[in-house]
Amino acid sequence: MKPSLAKGTRDFTAQEVSRRKYIINILQNNFELFGFQPLETPSFENLSTLTGKYGEEGDRLIFKILNSSINEAKEEKKAQMLNDFQRALDKPFSSDSLTDKALRYDLTVPFARFVAMNHGQLTFPYKRYQIQPVWRADRPQKGRFREFYQCDADVVGSESLLQEVDLIQLYLKSFADLKVSVTIHVNNRKILSGLAEYAGITDKLIDFTVALDKLDKIGKEGVVKELLEREISQDSIDKLDFLFSQSDDALENLLQLKEKFVGNEIGLKGVEELEFVLTQSISLGVDIQNLVFDITLARGLDYYTGAIFEVKADEAQMGSIGGGGRYDNLTAVFGVKNIPGIGISFGLDRIYLVMEELGLFPAEATSKVEYLFANFGGEETLEALKLIIQLREKGISAELYPESAKINKQFTYAEKKGIKNLVFLGEEEIKNRTVTFKNLEAGEQKTVSLEEFLG
Template sequence: MKTAGSIPAFLVFSYFCSSNKKQTMAQKPSIPKGTRDFSPVEMARRNYIFDTVKEIFQRYGFQPIETPAMENLSTLMGKYGEEGDKLLFKILNSGDFISKVDEQELQERNSIRLTNKISEKGLRYDLTVPFARFVVQHRNDISFPFKRYQIQPVWRADRPQKGRYREFYQCDVDIVGSNSLLNELELVQIINDVFNQLRINTVVKINNRKILAGIAETIGESDRIIDITVAIDKLDKIGLEKVNLELLEKGVSQEAVDKLQPILKLSGSNAEKLDQIEAVIGASAVGKKGVDEMRTLFAYLSGFELNAEVELDLTLARGLNYYTGAIFEVKAKDVQIGSICGGGRYDDLTGIFGMPDVSGVGISFGADRIYDVMTQLELFPEEAVASTKVLFVNFGEKEEAYCLPILAKLRASKVNAEIYPEPAKMKKQMTWADRKQVASVVMVGEEEIAQGKVTLKNMKTGDQQSVTPEELIKILSE
């Protein structure tokens, strides 16, 4: 048999079957690379980190704010250097965005110019630039010095790899409206307190952008300070030889690169390094100021016993262009991973939004990398995971009616408690409790109801005891 157009009927039938199958086939669930889902156990552990950080931020007098996930691209562009701008996630304009672009611009295939036409917003790259925008926009509603903390996700179009994600949380703490180096001292103390409480051994690396500016001036390349800092910042990742090659490719002279070598290899105690670098860049006014600031900060720090190791690292640059003074980077000693905290001073970040001469300093904790470190080192306490403290086993309607008022009293006493929603088999309910890592279960049968008691079972030891509802509340509230 033939169909119209002389196509065999069996081929037509086969095509429609195949087409229909494709339409009804379930889509394979997936998420974008560099992002992650988090299970209840993982969320409990993440919240343990957030709660620890938040508690310490508040201890030092910082207040919380939030800003939108997306900002105007005019707010974000040009604040992170050329490489940072490339990592911004842009959001397409609503509606028929391409209709506003003429044919010639499409043919030119100039991605930067085209982006400006079809995208006006972007996902935030960090929390610092949106904070600067917030300060200027709300300057009449806040008191200076303004101490804020912010815990929200950020997005970067980076290549995903171990410890590097496209969506991740930052826990920022900043002070704006004060030039005092006491603020830098407090930030180091916060770093020490956070990682001490999380039981992570760390080294806090500190440098000063004024010292780096002094180095650039001393080697005769002041106009290439950004190129120099961006290259130096990669020293740990790519090594000295490749850093030198990148500097030469950026147009830094061979003579300047040669002068830079002994500076990059300075060693000794923090005080000795400062003496050595001052001898090299002391003729630079900005470099001398940076050295003086570091001496003051280390003098402050000498008055405190810190668990964290604090090291002056003259190769630390941090690639973000807005830093102008002290810069910080924190690394875990016991795990090979990138920095888990970093930041620095920025003297005029608000100036680009029309509010000049407002100095600020802040640090950002990388919650996702901290999570990875704690997971690898098994540092999460058991109580960080447990959500439900006790589960009432459900044996039927009569037992439900007896248990529900006790359950309500436990919750009123701030005990996390629940009841299995249906009278399923005992094994199923106990397996469910075990998988949820519930610490105890309460069992009530006819005998317990007659006695006005309940049976409390410890899921870890298997021990059981018969107690009154009042005794149960007292035991579980301890």
């Protein structure tokens, strides 16, 4: 059978792994710089933990795990169970006889489950970061995979809007360190609730936000069409038409909303919160060009309750490379109330693609062996191994070519592997306590004393 990869998954070469580690190290350093502590959770959760948290469309994308008990069932029962399972794949579903586990869809819901289980032992506000893979049964395309990494930072136990301000700073510093120019789009779910009330479609809030969240993908006509399909009247859509013609001035747009939201308590609350976040961020030196109030930003996850963020690269067409928001009620679904939370996520895979497209990876982001020792056989091999041990003790990468082969073959190996230097430790060098090496990048060869070589 010809080997193949499952759709939406990838192998990573040495260069790709090194570059991914480069991104992760920068993010991890900034997470800890901002006071976040690491956490890891299992790759799969109880299905009941995940379903109902991501909205109807999100629930469809959860990878369910078939119970092992199916394999133990009698043939006629097994056939019925498998048939039920096949039909269940197309809709949110939970049946202990078929599946009660699923691969995690994101890191936020498992984190909320962790907080609910351990809130008595945690110190609040509790700040955690998490860098692990997640899985979604989505249609693979550029920048969208079925298995991918998320890099999350969350704070729970604080309602302070200063958390929103601080997370904007975390975004900006991290992308500045990665040399990726970005724009952070911000909105507030209370504003979206206010818009639904303003248009008389409060009972259609989820339908409204799910459709609106697709604006950058399907355009105004596509959103209007979907709203009509979701039984939202043309009159209501006409009242919301101003959403599609916003000015570039965020504060001016907020002022326009204030006028429309007179007597609309939840809408005005959203405007007030967002106004605070924007003005505080600007006061801290954030360029308003890098922070955009996007009234059509909805982020189609049901658990958001306040501020929502989406980060887009300025110089590459890649969709969002980060996102998040406030989710004050998420732990309540696990029986633990009054633990507000907010978090953001960095899309490692999309960030990688942006940096690759723009040529932003520095040379040090690729791990290379510093020295390859040519293998001459006999006593020279033993002396080379002794010297390699000394280099490794100093934290310098080195290896010995395994066979006493023709020197051209050893040269070719070093060049193909991208090794920087080829070392010759022959009889003459051992006698004189010297080392001869050739820098394969510069094409220069020189002989130095053993002491100078070891530095």
